Amino acid sequence: MTHDNGTTTTHDGTGAGDEKAAQSGNGRAPSRRSLLGWGGAGLALGAVTAGGTAAALRTGGDAQPAGADATAGSAVAFHGKHQAGIATAVQDRLHFASFDVTTDDRDELIALLKEWTKAAARMTAGDAVGDGAVGGLAEAPPDDTGEALGLPPSRLTLTFGIGPTLFEKDGKDRFGIKARRPEALIDLPQFPGDNLDKTRSGGDLCVQACADDPQVAVHAIRNLARIGFGKVAIRWSQLGFGKTSSTTPEAQTPRNMFGFKDGTHNLAGTDTAALDKHVWVADGAAKGKESWMAGGSYLVARRIRMHIETWDRTSRKEQEDIFGRDKGEGAPVGKKNERDTPHLKSMLPTAHVRLAHPDSNGGIRILRRGYSFTDGTDGLGRLDAGLFFLAYQHDVREGFVPLQKRLAANDALNEYIQHVGSAVFAVPPGVRHADDWWGRELFA
Template identity: 55%
Template structure:
């Protein structure tokens, strides 16, 4: 655990390698298959929401101050170095058993088109929630009408299973990056299949939880017939920062989290630790990254009975100030000489100096999923990290085998995905994979 530290509507693409208008914000429709998915899928839309909310077309209320907007197109996907928003809806999908290459391509095209609209505060299509025929299901579910963009980012990922599908049914096995493989087992894992793996992932982050939920809900509807939801997770209260202007947040143990995180304007660190390279068959990943997600249950009631001094010793920082126990303020570099910080404190075992200089960019969130059968809080950290290669996370996680914090957490969910570079104008996320 690393805590503180598309083709025109009605037509299928003739050439999956050719750029299409799929992700263009000017496009007014999505593929016929996507539209059919919306109409048929409206009855299962709630699966992606978990507990969807209904409210009052998309867009910004007249006279209201415009919210933050982050462009969908660009060299890198938004939602990585973007300032960390307050809310998360993460979802993992599996492709349907009969899906083939054209299905995967059209899905990525349709998703990119819809995402490019939603991040500007628009509905997923021009007809949206209320502009279509009254006797047909709306294209958009409508619960984000009037809320605006609220800093929404939508990030797409491709899992290792996508490249290993039976008989290479998507025709991409030869383009699988060597770094993309299921994570190994770690000491203390108790993984639940209900929160593990997936062919595709969507990370939707926003400053309004309903906007994030709306994004995943509608992308799930679009996927109907081509991909199905495997699992999802809502998160709140970011547990990291990617901007120097952001205050360091606190996790559910009450400690500041993300003090030493890589910041979005640190180009040198991003190039060294976050952005993937690519050559030969893996050239399509250049400028992308790799995402690791871990659902980490915190044993809240046990932790809350610990003496404050023991909590500080476990983390290696002072709970109040966030300063390392070796002295200084929150941002002082910890000193691991002299015994002020325990040899197995979390801050030491996760620190770059004991991990060959390796760093990762974290975008985690708190979660509370109610109570379990014993009446205890079902709560913890939904850990998200971006790195140039998953080996960076693997090395740190192995180092944490003796972490004092291990007594108070259990890893119950896990996944790894390749995050392609951003979509270019008039194209879609992942287009380079099919060139």
């Protein structure tokens, strides 16, 4: 497809046209920082093509095809109907941050969201924020923190969400938007077995940063937190590695910290019909006070602690019975390949796959983007490790809630896991153009 600046992007996100591809998304020639950065990136990666480099220097007018697995190091388009980072091919690393809004000024919050959006568009395109880490006045702090200087975009996506407490907190309509809180943005119920840490739960806003380079993801959250100083503060955050689910079904499903493949039949990022049915809020469903959510989605984030040491002392046979899969291939019980259709009745009634499968839940499907985490030890020599579960759906009441109720009550896996953090967010539709910004439809 051809962009307004004359550059051409193919459906896999690569560019064509040597002279025009040297232009960045705003029409300027790439800065000296960008050129030096790409020189270093070429040495580091050794596999970024000229077309991939050109695409990474642009923001791009249309969203990358949802399931496209882009060239390593390239950019994922920021603008589009839906936010990137949901159906986008899952990257290798995560930095998720939940923010509390510390200002009570509506105009100040709106100004911050506009500034955040502008910075997000630049960072996802591989550009520095503002005048960069080495530009501007030497006597003033730089506009960009600089730790991603010289690194490619690494398929960075930044996905923005709004929590229930932004609409109302302690009975107060903080920003005049209480009446526009969607009915689907519920306060999650307490599930059996939950042991939630309030310091790792909730939040007014969230930003999910996914990238193939952890430093790029951390850089993005750090810059947004710096820009928001005095207006927002990080409530909690989570680093993730080793994606535990995939939106690209042609690839093998990654393994979780228990060594098993889970979520094999996750929604594909290219299955537009399934995404429209299960993930995106339909135009017809978003009416009146909820019209601002058309094209958006709802995110549930759960920090799930895995009792690694107990699991490691469990026999392989019992582990496989608990999941309903073999540990080697990941195939369902009695099957050969991981994507073979499972015969649910051949599994134990408490098997995780049997309880979580859509056929056992009236066809419920959610889009998973979970990551493993290891945050040191807990003071008793046990790994503080597990799954940072991220699930997108068109309505939490019809997706995560009934599914988790069933799992919390019956899943044999519960002996080895515990939910210790929880949050839910409304994820608005995508930023359509350069003058658009995160949450504009809500505050309009």
